[in-house]
Amino acid sequence: MYNTKAYSAVSATSPLASDTIERRDPTEHDVQIQILFCGICHSDVHSVRNEWSDFISTTYPIVPGHEIVGRVTQVGSAVTKYKPGDLTAIGCMVDSDGTCPHCRGGLEQFCPNMTQTYNSPDKHKTAPVTYGGYSDSIVVDERFVLRVPSNLDLAGVAPLLCAGITTYSPLRHWGVTEGKKVGVVGLGGLGHMGVKFAHAFGAHVVVFTTSPDKTEDALRLGADEVVVSRNSDEMQKHTGSFDFILDTVSAKHDINAYLNLLRLDGNITLVGAPEKPMDVAAFSLIMARRSLSGSMIGGITETQEMLDFCGEHNITADVEVVPIQKVNEAYDRLLKSDVKYRFVIDMASLKSE
Numbered sequence: 001m002y003n004t005k006a007y008s009a010v011s012a013t014s015p016l017a018s019d020t021i022e023r024r025d026p027t028e029h030d031v032q033i034q035i036l037f038c039g040i041c042h043s044d045v046h047s048v049r050n051e052w053s054d055f056i057s058t059t060y061p062i063v064p065g066h067e068i069v070g071r072v073t074q075v076g077s078a079v080t081k082y083k084p085g086d087l088t089a090i091g092c093m094v095d096s097d098g099t100c101p102h103c104r105g106g107l108e109q110f111c112p113n114m115t116q117t118y119n120s121p122d123k124h125k126t127a128p129v130t131y132g133g134y135s136d137s138i139v140v141d142e143r144f145v146l147r148v149p150s151n152l153d154l155a156g157v158a159p160l161l162c163a164g165i166t167t168y169s170p171l172r173h174w175g176v177t178e179g180k181k182v183g184v185v186g187l188g189g190l191g192h193m194g195v196k197f198a199h200a201f202g203a204h205v206v207v208f209t210t211s212p213d214k215t216e217d218a219l220r221l222g223a224d225e226v227v228v229s230r231n232s233d234e235m236q237k238h239t240g241s242f243d244f245i246l247d248t249v250s251a252k253h254d255i256n257a258y259l260n261l262l263r264l265d266g267n268i269t270l271v272g273a274p275e276k277p278m279d280v281a282a283f284s285l286i287m288a289r290r291s292l293s294g295s296m297i298g299g300i301t302e303t304q305e306m307l308d309f310c311g312e313h314n315i316t317a318d319v320e321v322v323p324i325q326k327v328n329e330a331y332d333r334l335l336k337s338d339v340k341y342r343f344v345i346d347m348a349s350l351k352s353e
Contacts, residue, residue, distance in 0.1 A: 001025060001126065005350050006135035007324055008061040012050040015328045016134070018353040021063060023139050024126040031082050031145045032074040033090070038133035039067030039158035039319075040343040042189070042250070045331050047119055058119055065133025066092040066117040067161040067344075069154050079142045087148040089307065091161035092117055092297050094130060094140045106299040108144075134324065136350055146304050149311025156316025159189065159342040160307060162297065163317060167194040167246060168306040169298035170269040171201065174244045178202030183238075183245035184223075185258060187214050190248035190271055192318060192341040195221045198246070200313045206238065208258070217340070221318075229257070240264075240288065248272045259284035259292065270294045317342050323349035 001022050008019040026032045044064035046052050068090040072082050082088060095115035096103050102110040115123065118132030131138075148157055167190055176182055182203040184194040191207070198205045199222030206225045207218040215226040227234045235257060242261050250272040256279070258268055266288070280292060298306065310316065318341045322330050330343045 004136040005353055006063045006131065007327060007350070008063045008131075008134070009048045010061045012048070012058065012060075016048065016064075016331075019061065019063070021131050021135060022126055023131075023137060024124050026074055026076045026139050028076040028078040029141050029143075030076045030139050031072055031079060031088065031142050032137060032139045033068070033070035033088055033145070034073050034137050035068055035070040035133055035135060035347045037069045037155045037158045037321075038065040038345045038347055039162065039317075040065075040327070040330055040334065040345065041067060041159075041162050042334060043162075044132075045334060048331075056119065059129045062119055062129075063131035063134050064118055065135070065345075066090070067158040067163075068117070068133035068138065069148060069158045069161075070138070070347075073137065075142070081142050081147075082145060087150060087154070089146040089148050089157065089161050090117060090133065090138060090140055090144065091146065091165065091303055094120075094144050095123065098143070106301045108299045109297045133347075134327070134345065136347065144300060146300070146307055149307060151311055151314065153316050155319050155321050155344045155346070157307075157310070158344045159193070159317035159319065160310060160315075161303070163189050163193045163342060164197075164310070165298040165303045165306050166190060166271050166296065167248070168197050168309070169302055170246060170271065170293075170295035171197050171244070172302070173295065174267050174269065176201050176203050176244055180204070180243040181206070181241055183208055183242050183258070183261065185229075185245060185247040185253075186249040186272065187211075187218055187221075187341075188248065188337065189317075189339075189342045191246075192221055194246045194248060194271075195223050196315050198222070200309070200315060206242075235261070242266055244269070246271065250274055252276060252278075255279075255292070256281045256284045259290055262288060262290045264288045265290070267291045267293060271296075317344075319344045321346050324353070325349060
């Protein structure tokens with residue numbers, strides 16, 4: 001066991017503050033990583049404030065962070081994939097049972113015994129729960145460590161471990177390729193990655209936004225068209241024309257308005273998570289054999305595929321880098337959508353604590 005610096009919250013109403021936590025020494029299959037950058041995900045805010053208590057209750061103290069980029073400092077005796085000095089990344093999970101049908105199919109994210117990077121029971125008993133990336137270092141089984149392409153900006157890589165794979169996976173699953181017409185609803189942390197990937201896949205990309213002032217940025221990111229969703233005439237022009245729509249919006253909105261834009265056998269996939277149930281009109285689905293589905297992150301193999309794709313196409317997230325001392329301010333700004341498009345913590349700032 002060893003001590004490392006971290007930022008944690010001790011209750012749902014407490015700010016994140018400097019702390020010292022224990023990590024396990026690397027076992028034979030473990031990789032120890034010095035954390036260089038860690039993204040701030042909206043789910044970090046929900047977890048710290050215990051806003052998902054009906055789904056998973058927060059155990060305090062909590063150390064958030066599941067968008068981790070770092071450098072290997074030590075490896076266990078049986079580790080074969082990594083060596084000290086390698087650039088690596090950790091996403092939303094750090095373990096699974098490895099034996100269930102989901103794991104065998106490369107879908108570890110759906111494993112019933114999947115261990116999240118933070119706030120999951122720690123099978124190693126180092127702490128009551130796992131601690132995340134708002135810390136100096138982390139120790140993870142090599143099966144859940146990912147390789148980072150050396151040509152990418154490391155701060156921009158961090159959000160790929162959640163926002164990136166969350167949008168990449170459904171685009172791949174539903175066969176987005178050159179010639180497809182793809183819609184992206186919302187231009188935030190998730191949406192801006194969806195635009196970048198859909199564009200890189202060769203699709204014709206249409207961004208739907210409630211904010212006309214986002215048009216220029218959407219086009220810069222790779223959109224071919226921008227539709228202001230409050231304009232019914234603009235929406236009507238696209239009726240029955242989309243192969244696929246990625247819905248990234250977490251606020252209440254009319255899903256039927258987008259279902260009606262799908263062509264025969266078109267699909268809309270939710271990656272945003274509105275707090276309240278949405279009303280779905282049956283005829284919006286029935287009349288064109290349309291489908292509505294959801295998606296979450298991706299398996300380890302697919303996440304590595306995504307990182308390699310980003311390396312080949314020079315894709316990273318648009319980020320604002322902040323020191324750890326401004327993390328609470330970043331949380332407040334995130335809730336106001338005051339960021340383009342993801343906050344990333346420079347973990348070197350933790351050394352001054």
